[in-house]
Amino acid sequence: MMSEDLNEVGAGLNLFTAGEVRGTARWFNDTSDVLSIGDDDLEDTIAFVNKGGMTFLSPILPDLKAIVCTAGSRESHLAILSRESDVPCVLVAQMTGDVADGDSVVLDLSDAETARIAVAAGAVSA
Secondary structure, three states, rough: OOOOOOOEEEEEEEEEOOEEEEOOOOOOOOOOHHOOOOOOOOEEEEEEEOOOHHHHOOOOHHHOOEEEEEOOOOHHHHHHHHHHHHOEEEEEEEEOOOOOOOOOOEEOOOOOEEEEEEOOOOOOOO
């Protein structure tokens, strides 16, 4: 259950039950975003992507804390890769609020079907 210091900003299909996952949001829009990360530490990064078939995340996917995608299905390439890499993944996320790079994000992945996405109160979203 999300606590009162969090602002719920979306929900989606939970790929696998993982409890609560906290991390820092970072949007990946295309291959150049992946190539530009250099030696960035991704262990606390929750990647946000807009398309389900985003194969360009493949090189960094095992290093991510979690993935939130606004498209996809349980059979999508991203879903298969995240399961193989044991990286929590939210698909077909319906975003009702904004998430900006650097926001502190909490994913409630305790329900087997529905994932809830929240941003910590006081996050830097515009």
